[in-house]
Amino acid sequence: MVWAVEIRKSEAEPVRKVLLDKQYLDKDYAVKAGEEGSLWLPLNLDMYGLGGAHEHSTHSEKAELLRVELDTQCQAAVMAISDIDMRYKKKKATQEGVKAQGTPASVELALAEILTADECGQLKTAIDVIGDIAVVEVDDETPARLRTALGDAVLKANPRIKVVLKKDGGHSGAFRIQKYSHVAGDNRTLTTCSENSIRLTLDVATTxxxxxxxxxxxxxxxxxxxxxxxxxxxxxxxxxxxxxxxxxxxxxxxxxxxxxxxxxxxxxxxxxxxxxxxxxxxxxxxxxxxxxxxxxxxxxxxxxVSDPDLPTxxxxxxxxxxxxxxxxxxxxxxxxxxxxxxxxxxxxxxxxxxxxxxxxxxxxxxxxxxxxxxxxxxxxxxxxxxxxxxxxxxxxxxxxxxxxx
Missing domain, CATH: 3.40.50.150 (Vaccinia Virus protein VP39)
Known part of the structure; x- marks a missing residue:
């Protein structure tokens, strides 16, 4: 069963673009035709509300929040959001919870392959994604071994991610710059991301x-x-x-x-x-x-006003x-x-x-x-x-x- 949103076919494209921009669209599943000219778009609700007040909400709660968001931002009437049967695009997984070609279905499952349950419980698995960079939150007291394991799990579960960084404190200074430490993958902070039909190149460490x-x-x-x-x-x-x-x-x-x-x-x-x-x-x-x-x-x-000699x-x-x-x-x-x-x-x-x-x-x-x-x-x-x-x-x-x- 996969969470999906049902939209009238005539309104599906703008909704699909919003879901893509926010990384809420689950590309591993095929769009499904509904009744009366509607389409079901598969959702990745694990990405909804990351780092915010709704990060730990249930999927049912996130679905209702997303319904309101789409109604407001896309001016599209959401017909339904529900968990339904949808066709998986890739070859059938060889074991439960694992995608085709050995890719874990989530960071949690990737961690479970290499850490004990107690060790997994010490880590936050929510990530922010900017281009091909994933940003994780890791406490300073977390052992380096667990930090490295988290970075490797993020890379393994998300093939499009090439860099994993961790936040060091909050935004600071006049430019609101966020400091980062390298965790896994390529050691860089330059990336290119897409949103709203544009592409943006930036350095997350200096902007x-x-x-x-x-x-x-x-x-x-x-x-x-x-x-x-x-x-x-x-x-x-x-x-x-x-x-x-x-x-x-x-x-x-x-x-x-x-x-x-x-x-x-x-x-x-x-x-x-x-x-x-x-x-x-x-x-x-x-x-x-x-x-x-x-x-x-x-x-x-x-x-x-203060200096009358200035040119006017x-x-x-x-x-x-x-x-x-x-x-x-x-x-x-x-x-x-x-x-x-x-x-x-x-x-x-x-x-x-x-x-x-x-x-x-x-x-x-x-x-x-x-x-x-x-x-x-x-x-x-x-x-x-x-x-x-x-x-x-x-x-x-x-x-x-x-x-x-």
Missing amino acids: YYSPRSSAERKRVAALVRAKERVCVMFCGVGPYICVIGRLSACSSVVGVEMNTVAAEFANLNIKKNKLQKTCSVLVGDVREVFPPVHKSNPLVSADE NRNVHANFDRIVMPMPHMGDSFLDVALPLVSPVGGWLHVYYFSTDEEVNLFTETIPRISLEYGRQTIPEKPHRCGNLGPKIYRWCIDVRVLPI
Whole structure:
């Protein structure tokens, strides 16, 4: 029996792409025709919610969460999610729990071949996947032998994985860089991954990238209207830039990134995806690229007010129809930069932040007040949950409408 989602045939392709991007589609099983023109797509629910609040949920609980996610993000009516009989694509396994050609069906089964039950119980088998790199979480006290066994098991159970790294602490510094240690496979941190019809090359040791935000990037791209001018602050290696450039009919997408290494990858990814006509990157601190304006005069920068000798014809301001601010740990800290950049005829801000369910509406109350200080009226929409930080702490996005002056 295999967990699968039933979708109308006319809506199956966008759902299949989302499942592929998130690695929820189990490619080892064939798609099955359902009744009344529907299709059953096989699911790998072991990948759902890894590293988040739902990591240890049961398959039944994950299935219901995935149903809601697909309904929201694909605008597709999920007919059913259930465990059904499906045809295995490869040759029949020679022993229970083992795929064809001797590949274990899971990391747990691969570990069971080389470790005792007590030793297996000391290891976390959940993984994050970025391209062909798998990231595991291993306690510092874990013996080196068990750490190596986990890395070997990940490689054995996932032939597409070529590198296994372990996290060393959390994200740190202005660039939110994650430190890693090599566990198994190739000793490198450079990889190429796919999402939303684009390919991204990056170095996980020197740049920040979250594959878990791919659905959110697609959601924002779907909101972009024809001929819009879009700005993406803190653009990193360019996922928002490239996804918006690929999936929308925007006029232009300008990214701003202070990490010079990430900016180089962003420019590389723009070229590799052939988006040079639409997408570009400005290198530098967003406050220097677009200096904050003086509250009393939105057309004059704060520097010009404090220093009358500065030239007044600097091209430091731009009119954007939409500004994306994907730095949730900073919340509303850059509204003073973003608001004056919005076109006088109005536009949109996408503000990200971390919050519990109880405090989720805090920013919907503060953003309109801050906006008035810069001569703009704003109407925040209902916060949209788009990820997890930890137990009961979620990543949220508020789509904020900026009214015409």
